[in-house]
Amino acid sequence: MDELKSFSYKRIGLITVLSMSAVLSGCNLIGGGAQKSEEKSALKVMYYDERSFYSQLGMVYSALHPEVDITVVTNQQSGPYDPQKDMKAEFDKFIDEKQPDVLMLTPEQLTEYAEDGKLLELDTMTEEKTYNKETLIPGLLDYMKELGGGKIYGLSSSFYSQAIFYNKDLFNKYGIPLPEDRMSWDKLFELAQRFPTDGAKDKRVYGLSLGYNGELYQLGSMIGASQNLSMVNAASKQVTINSPAWKNVFQTAMNGLKSGALYTEDPNGMNTSSQTYEDYLLRDPFIAGKVAMKLEGAYFIGQIKESQTRVKDKAIKSWDIVTVPVDPQSPDSSPNMSFNQIFAVNAKSVNTEAAKEFIRYVTSDEYARVTSKLQDGSFPVRTNYIKDDDNHNMKAFYSLKPAKSSIYKDYDKLPQNFFMQFMNIAQEELKSAFAGKKSLDDALATAQTKGQQIMVQEQAKQKDKPAEAAVTEKTASGTN
CATH class of the missing domain: 1.10.287 (Helix Hairpins)
Structure with missing residues (x-):
């Protein structure tokens, strides 16, 4: 399993090569067309840790902006997790003490800090002609405005998303219509149940795999999130799981799970210690051609393509993707897109222009171009660089507008x-x-x-x- 263990090191190496290639190319890579300044400035950026910052963001930016002296500050907790510790208070204390110019926030933190007047608005920057907001993924700016109460206080350089992968050959073999974008959960389950359900578990074909969401609570929560349902009203402190809407959701989930059409992963069944990398790839039933549809993230594309090279005779041959299931009442949005790395400018920053320029660059077309080939499970927020060479339906990952999940809405207020x-x-x-x-x-x-x-x-x-x-x-x- 040396190849599997060394994945993270390969990834860092790839980022380094791409980064230095971008610098040596001599192209004009300054995001948004901003002019370089000869005046030295200091910039304090919040990130997970210094090493990951420079491998993922800072190396190219520093090479292109030698006039900016960057310091990385991290709020990573040391020692075991303490459930009694007030994490919100700890985070606020960290910001007050370190005073980073560029903050890295979750959606919930962005909303809170915007309401408290702790952030600078970025609307003006996004409206500049050179920012090219029309190439951003649909709904991104509206989503950020929703988080900021009508103004844009943060932007993300990348996003995570899921889609339904499907095996064209299996659908053709059994004469079943191909999946479509914006299906309902009922439609998805109906398609899955049209595949045969007989045969031994390790030999038969399954209509659908939803990963580890094989329990009623987990699957029901996923369906409920797409319908903007909440189990708790945080404002009134009332539990709301006993409702007709939730009953319908869990009944749908139960019918799907009991149909025999769903393949579910055993969380205790993965033992890779004695496997070759080829075994690891074929362990996935979709890659092995035994599952017709699978809910997965972007990283799965790399696994499929690698399997088609490493185990060509045994791996899936013809596949494509469609959007995740949606609520028919709101077919153009989905909570399956996430932005867990939102950059914002601290209102107390004394380096606001440098901070805005940093955010401008890491959300720019040029940064997206440099990082678009990384295949690390995320996508750049610029649609021009979300594509592959085989003409797959990559729009499935971003054509639905991002929506806040109500399942954990105002979780911090409970x-x-x-x-x-x-x-x-x-x-x-x-x-x-x-x-x-x-x-x-x-x-x-x-x-x-x-x-x-x-x-x-x-x-x-x-x-x-x-x-x-x-x-x-x-x-x-x-x-x-």
Whole structure:
């Protein structure tokens, strides 16, 4: 498994080669057409760690902007995870102490910081003619405006997305119509169930693989997210899983799981210690030609193409992709696109122009061109560079506009230890329903009742914390 283990090192090496090629080419790679300045400036950028920053973003930028002295600051936590630690408070403290010029935020953090006036707006920059906003993926700017309450306070250089991969040969063999973009979940399951369900597990054909989403709670949550449903109303602190909409979602998921058409991964079944790399590739039933459709991310394209070279006689030959399933009431959007690396300018920055220029460059056409061949599972936000050489339907990854998932909406406004406890209860109740030990109605009603009880308990604990902290402080200071 030397090849498998060395993947990350190969990736870093590829980034380095691409980066230096871009620099040596002598092309005008300055994002947005901004002019270089001879004046030296310092820029403090927040990122995961210094090594990954320079391999993924900083090497090319530094070569093209020698007048900017970059310092990378990271908020990576050391030591074991502490569930009692207030992560939001820790993050705010980190920002206050380090004061990075460029912040790296999640969508939720961007919304919070924008509301608190901690960020500078970027609308003017995106409206500049040289920024070429028309080549950005559809809906990106609208999504960022939604996060920012009507203004753009952050931009991402890349995004992650999923699509439905399908095996053309299997569909033709069984005379089944090919999948289409913007199918509903019901349509997807109906297509999957048209494939035969007989035969041994390791020999038969399956209509659909959804990875590790093989439990009722997981699959139902995925379907519910596409329909903009939420299990909890964070504002009113009410659990809302026992509703007709959620019942319909979990019934759809249950029917799909019990149909025999779905291939589900065993999370405990992957042992690669004695496998060759070829075995590893063929372990995937879609690559081996045993699954007609599979929900996957962009990285899977690289695995398919590698298998067609390494195990050509055994690997899938003809394939394509369509969009993930959608809600028929909202067929042009999906929560399956994510931007977990959003860059924003700190309102307290003393280097605002350098900070904006950095964001301009890492979201530019030129940066997308340099990084478009990395195949690291993400895509650049510029559509000109989302393509492959075999004319596959790559638009499936970005033609649906990004939408915020309601499943975990305002998660940070809930009591800190609530959601994990509620999720465990919901999972167990739905397992009982799937096994026929109780009705789906009873399972959802019990999950809601027990979940609400936990909500009340955790709210009470949260209210008691300030008093406990005050007593602790008095004791430590020796006051009575």
